[in-house]
Amino acid sequence: MNRMLLCALPLLVSITSPAQTPGPAADPYRPVYHFTAPKNWINDANGLVYSNGQYNLFYQYNPQSAQPGHLAWGHATSPDLLRWTAQPVALTEYASLDGSNTMIFSGSAVVDKDNTSGLFAAGKTDGLVAFYTGHQERAGAVVAQHQNLASSPDGGLTWQRYAGNPVLDIGSKEFRDPKVFWYAPQQKWVMATVKADRQQVYLYESKNLKDWSFLSRWGRVGNTVKEWECPDLFELPVPGGGTRWVLLISAGGPVEQFRGQQYFLGQFDGKTFTPDQAYEEPTYLDFGKDYFAAVTFNNVPDGRRLLVGWANDWAYAQAVPTGTEWRGSFAVPRELSLRRTAAGLALVQQPLAELRRLGKEALSIKSRDLKPGPAGYELPFHGESYDLELTLKPGKANLLTLNVLQSANEKTVLRYDVAKQELTLDRRQSGNVAFHPMFASSLETAKVPLRDGQLQLRLLVDKSVVEVFAQDGETTLTDLVFPTQHAGRLSLITDGPAQVTALRLTDLSQSLTP
Structure with a gap:
């Protein structure tokens, strides 16, 4: 999603990551079991996808410093969501002949197992397709935000930007954060994006991941104090039978002047999201100050819905006193479910079960x-x-x-x-x-x-x-x-x-x- 981005040379070696390296005396604030990049700035989790026995965590990353800016997609992999290995930087900022600079904002990734995109060799069933917002600037001024794709045949280690980018452009400077998923009932892909300044979710469909058609828009409810960002739309079973669709939105938070996330329960028919209630008041995901831009993994093999959020807030994120080597961490992955409570059906978050190991x-x-x-x-x-x-x-x-x-x-x-x-x-x-x-x-x-x-x-x-x-x-x-x-x-x-x-x-x- 947010706001700054990057141009960098790729890392040449894999490094055992998060906070496994510095000891407490050397680095009193680097977490032990919460994810941090080996160095530099991180914010939103991006492109969360499981493939070939590995969980892929992409994330907004500045390879140049521990301050926001020049954001690319960093990359780490894990067999268990506990121990992570840093991989080469996946997607980097690039310049165009017209003098503009396109930076890599937030997005998602899918496994194109049936090669619906036609971007992979015949028989290839594990090709990854990433969708990201191209944040285009010229002379320091924002020109546009549009949706783009890149493909990887090798589990996300190398990427090729699609020659036909952008695949979706509505002529806006506030159009971002594509979350793409497979909608099985209609055998198609669906993309949820936001028109951030209008506090609306825009939904699109595609059969081939390259050509997208508008479906519907929904929003302007709950918390509309700040712009909407990082949508995620997914289905969960309801205890006792049936399902509900859950729509996550990053926006204003429960503490005034801070950011946070809200969620909405409803139904999705392949075209329109219909909420269960009016949601005149927000239903918040987390009541702290430091949980934002959380999105879920695609393609998890056991069907669990796993959520990863940035543990920070834009109010002071670039000032947190972790030093000049690193800045930013993620909360422990959370498993989501629905539960019937005295107040009605509620979204429940529990720490990753693997943490008990x-x-x-x-x-x-x-x-x-x-x-x-x-x-x-x-x-x-x-x-x-x-x-x-x-x-x-x-x-x-x-x-x-x-x-x-x-x-x-x-x-x-x-x-x-x-x-x-x-x-x-x-x-x-x-x-x-x-x-x-x-x-x-x-x-x-x-x-x-x-x-x-x-x-x-x-x-x-x-x-x-x-x-x-x-x-x-x-x-x-x-x-x-x-x-x-x-x-x-x-x-x-x-x-x-x-x-x-x-x-x-x-x-x-x-x-x-x-």
């Missing part, structure tokens, strides 16, 4: 009474990269507080107000918050009703990333934090008698060490 159990508690008082209960574990599962019964307590990444003068605070049934993530004392005035400007709060009188939480904490999953994934909050003291303590505090009914902590600090 990592690390070692460091702490397990079946039951523990919590006594009120300012000291609370300090867990017998210190660390900055872990997976914490916790179930609390409030009892007579009105306020439940969990402090993580806690040191003498720092802590990231998760609070639950029993009466209001609200969960709040507070990073105002989390460490370095002064690098940008908006970083600690407000709290992140979500409505989280108790279930059977209990609050179930799962926290993925990874040095500078905190992901919170409440009530088995019915609500999520994602925030960046930048501790400076690194004691890594955890404590539980209540203002009345309460109880831990289950607790399990898995140490992930060495989970990806070769």
